[in-house]
Amino acid sequence: MTDVALLRRYQALLAPGTPFRDGLDRIVSGRTGALVVLGHNGAVEAVSTGGFRIDVDFSPTSLRELAKMDGGIVVKADLSRILSAGVQFMPDSSVPTSEAGTRHRTADRLSQQTGLPVVTVSASMSTIALYLHGRRHVVERSEADIARANQALNTLSRYRDRLRDASDTLSALEVSDQVTARDVALAAQRLELVSRLADEITGYVVALGVDGRLVSLQLHELTLGTSGLGPQLEADYRPASSDAAMRLADLGSLGDDQLLDVGTVTRALGIGSPDTRLTPRGIRQLAQIHRLPSAVATRLLDHFGGLQGVLTASRSELCAVEGVGDVRAQAIRDDMLRITEAAYSRLA
Numbered sequence: 001m002t003d004v005a006l007l008r009r010y011q012a013l014l015a016p017g018t019p020f021r022d023g024l025d026r027i028v029s030g031r032t033g034a035l036v037v038l039g040h041n042g043a044v045e046a047v048s049t050g051g052f053r054i055d056v057d058f059s060p061t062s063l064r065e066l067a068k069m070d071g072g073i074v075v076k077a078d079l080s081r082i083l084s085a086g087v088q089f090m091p092d093s094s095v096p097t098s099e100a101g102t103r104h105r106t107a108d109r110l111s112q113q114t115g116l117p118v119v120t121v122s123a124s125m126s127t128i129a130l131y132l133h134g135r136r137h138v139v140e141r142s143e144a145d146i147a148r149a150n151q152a153l154n155t156l157s158r159y160r161d162r163l164r165d166a167s168d169t170l171s172a173l174e175v176s177d178q179v180t181a182r183d184v185a186l187a188a189q190r191l192e193l194v195s196r197l198a199d200e201i202t203g204y205v206v207a208l209g210v211d212g213r214l215v216s217l218q219l220h221e222l223t224l225g226t227s228g229l230g231p232q233l234e235a236d237y238r239p240a241s242s243d244a245a246m247r248l249a250d251l252g253s254l255g256d257d258q259l260l261d262v263g264t265v266t267r268a269l270g271i272g273s274p275d276t277r278l279t280p281r282g283i284r285q286l287a288q289i290h291r292l293p294s295a296v297a298t299r300l301l302d303h304f305g306g307l308q309g310v311l312t313a314s315r316s317e318l319c320a321v322e323g324v325g326d327v328r329a330q331a332i333r334d335d336m337l338r339i340t341e342a343a344y345s346r347l348a
Contacts, residue, residue: 015209
């Protein structure tokens, strides 16, 4: 499991509406503070002293009452049971930490030494924090996360519009056979920006729990129809060599500044310099034809040698392709005409 996936997993357990978050919020309200270890292993046992084992079903009220005592609490990794309470933890003092407070310093070192997540509640600051893999993640209040999520949604809306413009422009250039690597890179660049921002918003949705339903719905609406663009671009512009492939996933390794440089993007995609002329296979364009099976689309492109051949094919020539009858041939002709008119209208 990746670090991001692991963080999301524990953010979900800490999200509003969960029993664990309910218990933590009760502790915050009571201003007593807490240190809770999520899981138990030999390393935890080795640094633990005192306390008492209870092994009872987890409940928010039990967590709140046990937090009133000195010492920490150990719960099962799935939060189904509270294993022990009043435990004094003595992690290795040589483990590096930037934390200053006793509870938070202990939590950070304990998490690093045991490999388990540790949650703290600050009595003085009324804040909840998750320590995982040497990093401190503050659990924000819902209002703060919602405000950030809404800001990100507004930005995503603009990115989505720019992606649509880049995709429409690329379509027009494909019809007129004027595509360069720069045009493909711009579409791929905007798709990656949309993907990155959507992933960030997904994190807010996870952290918000029951409070993130509206954000989730807006995210779904804004990303609807973008998932298929990446595979279509890869299929349309893969290099001629059968051993090579254009992988949009490779853009994920680029920094933000690198992603904004078209030359860097074209090199990452392996499609040459920005001014290199490219010829699409036409898969993305034929995908716009209503109810045209992908297998038939592939046969059309193979039969006519690419998009330009399909665009200029007559109805009778289309009927010669397996799976294309009179009705489907007419539908293809009509849609190709619509696509062509839209392309030249955009380029005009």
